[in-house]
Amino acid sequence: MKNVEKYARGYFMPPETSLKWTQKEYMTEAPTWCSVDLRDGNQALIVPMNLEEKLEYFRMLVEIGFKEIEVGFPAASETEFVFLRTLIEQELIPDDVTIQVLTQSREHIIRKTFEALKGAKKAVVHLYNSTSVAQREQVFRKSKQEIIDIAVEGAKLLQRCAEETEGNFQFQYSPESFTGTEIDFALEVCNSVLGVWRPTADNPVIINLPATVSMSMPHVYASQIEYMSEHLNFREHVILSLHPHNDRGTGVADAELGVLAGAQRVEGTLFGNGERTGNVDIVTLALNLYSHGIDPKLNFENIPAIISVYERLTKMRVSERHPYGGELVFTAFSGSHQDAIAKGMKWREEKAPGTWSVPYLLIDPKDIGREYEGDIIRINSQSGKGGIGYVLQLKYGLDLPAKMRENFGYFVKNVSDHRQKELMPDEIYDIFQKEYVNIQTPVEFIKYRSTDHEDFQTIVTIRTGNEVKEIEGAGNGRLDAISNALQTSLSISYTDLIYKEHALETGSKSQAVSYIGITASDGSLYWGCGIDVDIMISSVKALFSAVNQFIRIKNSSS
Ligand SMILES: CC(=O)SCCNC(=O)CCNC(=O)[C@H](O)C(C)(C)COP(=O)(O)OP(=O)(O)OC[C@H]1O[C@@H](n2cnc3c(N)ncnc32)[C@H](O)[C@@H]1OP(=O)(O)O
Ligand SMILES: CC(C)C(=O)C(=O)O
Incomplete structure (x- = not known):
């Protein structure tokens, strides 16, 4: 790109880094979370939330488990002011929740802020x-000392106002645009503020x-955090907090590395709403912790419900690929992914139900309120037999033999390819029924009776077109006898009867399902399925279905 030179700029790497945090594998506990949805998130919306909406959002944040919430x-x-007054006057803030408010360092803004805070318990x-350099030069036009x-x-005015105002107040300072600030200057500003507030153990x-x-890769931000953590005055009484935005798409990495580098607290929003590309997404951060077996201390067990409130109130949308929350993030369309997931789910069920290591799925979707059915495996022309079989089994209880699954799998993906669309489970089931289940043309099974039990001599009544006739055969079992009768009377031949059956629960009724595969002389396999309350009839119907498939395909190719 031709204008690349205009972006050549420095990163404010600290003068020294010990990079101790690079030795740590992961966090050992959740940081303190502060939701800034109602402030940074809200200020970035096309239409900021109204009073009712803010109240509902606040209630949701409390339910999720946030103990610190920047409310505006x-x-x-006026909406922001009234919202805070409503929270305080109507005592809507639980005792274990601390609210937070933001103010510029301007006298009338600070005074107005304390007016709104009157009576706040905490x-x-x-x-x-x-x-930052840019803001000092371009916006404030002030020297470092003036900044x-x-x-x-x-900081001094905050102290005075806090003394004059009824309530309990803790202080927070942000050198805004920290990442665009020379690190030693950021340190100097923070230490100057700390010099005013002089934090203690009781008043951090x-x-x-x-x-x-x-503005930089996450290791630069983390190095800056490490440097600040090591050089801030009153460090033991300072709670070091992060507030990453996502301009480079690295908000989550910035937060995670920043915590490793010494931060104790993270400010962010649900699904990363916020200025421009957003604030860091706390859902992702929390569930990343969860995926490492660390309790995030936030409850995201019903993500679909949270998304629905979030989307309604913010009018924003959680994209299909959004980590954890997105509609498609637990979904595999492609064959090899589906196959591994289906096998992994089975393996887990049988071998290690209390653990999670299913390929391609970072966490168990059920843990955050997502369903396996319709969520994990969805079918299109990229799908394979494993996934298609999984859908039939999960949704309809049909456990096809491996080879039949293959046969059906190719059939289904071709349908999807030609229709150029995803196939829903009911469409897949319809195709299965039409192609394989109780197929009665061109040869219809009517009934059978045994004449000799020695060699399973059997007479079968069949209909072809308008003609009803009886055919007869013997074999080493009832099904074999019927199969022999069919081959002789229809002048067809096949070998290798593959047979599988299982019970099928449909509503309160139990039925038997049988699958039969027959191999023609050219080696091709034809499949049929029979479903009936009688297990023997289900297998005969499966045989007729397979034979009918065979005849249909043979006739269509001759
Ligand atoms: C990174 C962040 O997200 S920070 C939070 C940003 N959020 C918001 O701004 C949302 C809420 N803000 C507002 O509603 C308005 O900006 C108000 C009411 C706070 C202030 O409004 P206004 O006084 O009309 O003006 P505005 O915000 O444009 O202020 C600009 C002036 O304040 C100064 N200023 C801006 N931020 C600060 C600050 N943090 N501390 C001190 N002065 C500041 C500017 O230098 C400028 O000064 P100038 O008048 O001498 O040029
Ligand atoms: C006020 C500060 C923390 C802020 O929102 C930002 O820098 O993004």
Whole structure:
């Protein structure tokens, strides 16, 4: 691309890095989560949420288990102000939940914020000002010292307002645009604010280091976090927090590496709603932890319900490929994936039901409220016998013999290819029924009776066209006898009867299902299936179905 030179810029790598975090394999426990859906998420919506919507969203966040929730920017609008007042006055904030509000470092904004906070039992007041080179030069047109002064003046005013206002307040400071700030300057600003607030064990302060715009690879952000963690004053009384955005698509990696590098807290939103490409997605972060066997301390056991509320209130959409939440993320259309998943599910059921290692599926979809049926394996022209057999078994209880599954599999994918569409389970079942089950043309089975039990001598009544006749055969079993009768009377021959049967529960009724494969002299296999309450009749019907397949195909090719 021709304009590439204009993006050659530095990354503010810290002057020293110990990279100790690179030795860690993963987190050992969940960080403290803070949802910023109602602030950063909300401020990025085409139409920010109204009072009712914010209240409903807040209730959902509480139900999910968030203990820290940034509820808004009270000085931004009447809705924001009234929402906070409603939460406080109507005592809608559970005792174990701390609300948080954001304010610029400007006197009238801070004062308005505290006006909205009056009576809050427990609230974090979050102060920010931009510290980046670009914002200093272009937006604020201020020197480094003047930028420090904005932060320090704001920090002092927060202290005064907190003293004057009824309620319990904790402080948070964000050097906004941290990732575009020289690291030692960011450290200097944060330490200046800490110098004002002087955190203690009883009164810790949150220092939040946002990737306001994500500008580097995640290891650079993590190195910056490590450096800040090691050089911040009052570190033991500082809760180090992350606030990644997703401009480079690395919000999750930034958060995970940032936590390894020393952060204790992560701010983010559900499904990553937020400015531009969004905030870091807490659903993904939490379920990544879960996939490593670490309790995320958030409840995403019913993701479909959460998505439905989220989409209704934000008017945003969770994309089909969104980690964990997306409609297609547990779905395999392709044959080899389906085959491995179907085998893996069976293996797990038989060998290790308490564990999860099914190929291609990071977690058990059921754990987050997704169904196997219709979710995991879906059928189109890329599908294979394993997946098609799995659908028939899961949805209709039909456990086809391996070779029949292959035969049916090729048939189904051809149908999908020609129709250029996905086939739903009921369509697959229809095809199966039409092609294989109780096929009665050109030869219809009417009844059979035994005449001699020694060699299973059997008389079978059949109809071909308008003609009803009896045919007779003997064999080493009843089915063999009927098969011999058919071969002689119809002048056909085949070998190798493949046979399988099982019970089939349909509603409250139990039926028998039989599958029969016959091999023609040229080696081709023909399949039939019979379903009947009588197991013997089901096998005869399966045989007739296979023979009819054989005759139909033979006739159509001659
Ligand atoms: C990275 C983030 O997401 S930060 C959060 C951003 N969220 C929002 O902005 C949503 C809510 N904001 C609002 O409703 C409005 O911006 C308000 C009500 C807060 C302020 O509105 P206004 O006063 O009309 O103006 P505006 O936001 O444009 O402010 C610009 C002025 O504030 C200054 N300013 C902006 N941010 C800050 C800050 N954090 N601290 C101090 N001053 C700031 C700018 O330098 C500019 O100063 P100037 O007037 O001297 O040029
Ligand atoms: C206010 C800060 C934390 C912010 O939203 C950002 O930098 O993205």
